[in-house]
């Protein structure tokens with residue numbers, strides 16, 4: 001794809017000298033995806049600092065049919081923010097905090113605000129913005145909304161769809177939809193903001209959002225327990241929910257192989273138990289009630305003692321302080337990083353009904369062994385949401401590239417099993433450029449036709465992140 005240099009000069013003029021990059025030596029960090037699976041190219045990076053400038057750029061691009069790829073923190077894992085010759089529109093300079101309203105439990109921020117900064121601002125308001133994920137120091141709220149990000153607190157607070165009350169969006173024709181607002185109830189027709197949440201930049205540019213905050217939790221209890229198998233883990237989840245009311249905020253599964261990978265490869269990490277077991281659960285409860293009103297420690301102890309009595313827990317520890325809690329979380333959060341030391345890893349980001357997880361793990365394990373004998377599944381993650389990062393490390397003695405060359409075919413073997421359990425082949429990370437074939441394979445014709453019609457209606461010239469989600 002070649003874009004006429006006259007257009008490039010006109011677009012630069014709209015933003016002034018601070019607002020663009022055309023020197024290829026300054027571009028690498030914008031053009032490489034975190035897993036190095038995508039390496040892009042662009043003649044120009046545009047960085048508007050206001051909604052008005054963003055709209056002016058999009059209007060120009062619409063008039064001249066110039067394609068754009070929006071980008072936030074570039075932490076996405078499916079190639080959606082990586083241009084393949086299109087103009088890259090970085091939202092990083094759109095970072096104003098427009099409004100903080102503690103009594104309405106809302107904050108209104110621009111798209112380029114870093115997630116961890118929003119968490120800090122919420123805390124200063126004695127509130128909580130509950131979205132939390134390992135990339136929170138670099139990902140931006142516009143990207144979080146565009147991917148309908150999940151993370152570790154979905155069990156209690158839901159994903160981005162549940163955390164957005166209003167949006168401001170520059171549409172593919174350059175018009176701006178001013179849909180910000182802090183309403184929790186609004187039944188005036190279609191809920192348009194939901195169209196743009198999870199649209200991965202294919203329907204418009206999100207420039208600002210009003211986010212829902214929660215009361216700040218005062219109490220937190222973290223425990224790490226060994227369970228006999230995934231079936232016991234699912235039963236333990238039911239018990240934990242029954243005992244804790246709505247206090248349970250995280251319920252993450254980790255296999256033994258994952259613990260080994262972290263303790264072998266990440267300095268300072270250690271297994272908190274003396275014996276080894278096949279499966280572990282990291283569970284956390286939080287409460288905004290103070291200790292005199294709710295003894296969360298007693299709640300966690302009750303969950304663990306009931307689990308032990310019922311044979312669902314074999315061993316366990318409860319963190320005594322925040323440092324111990326953080327150390328337990330490091331075992332979970334460092335797993336992807338630790339896997340890198342074990343050679344190639346082929347990833348899946350899947351969900352199935354929680355009750356189907358044990359059967360899914362057995363069938364997926366068999367499918368993997370049939371496809372690549374000796375490959376080592378390390379399924380971990382958000383069991384409480386039915387969402388597993390079904391990562392597969394290469395067989396110990398296989399060449400890394402030979403293993404990675406089987407990425408697509410192994411994906412298909414695993415996704416076929418997911419489909420059999422009525423699951424999703426992309427629970428958190430979206431479609432991007434990576435999973436458009438899966439869309440055609442697993443989505444029904446009716447669903448694809450509706451999505452394509454929506455795309456064509458809003459973006460008739462296909463200038464908004466072309467090739468993402470809906471191919472054309």
Ligand SMILES: Cc1cc2nc3c(=O)[nH]c(=O)nc-3n(C[C@H](O)[C@H](O)[C@H](O)COP(=O)(O)OP(=O)(O)OC[C@H]3O[C@@H](n4cnc5c(N)ncnc54)[C@H](O)[C@@H]3O)c2cc1C
Pocket residue numbers: 034069070071072073074075076077079080081091111132133134135138139140141142143144145146147148149150151152200201202204205206207428429432465468
């Ligand atoms: C270590 C690590 C851990 C992760 N953990 C999780 C996790 O637990 N849960 C989870 O859900 N994800 C996770 N991710 C994936 C990623 O962090 C999320 O998808 C995140 O929401 C992306 O935000 P971003 O700002 O980096 O977006 P980008 O990567 O820049 O963009 C993502 C998509 O959104 C589009 N986009 C970006 N900004 C806008 C905008 N303003 N308007 C319109 N479209 C836009 C892009 O075109 C692209 O399609 C993880 C990633 C890493 C590297």
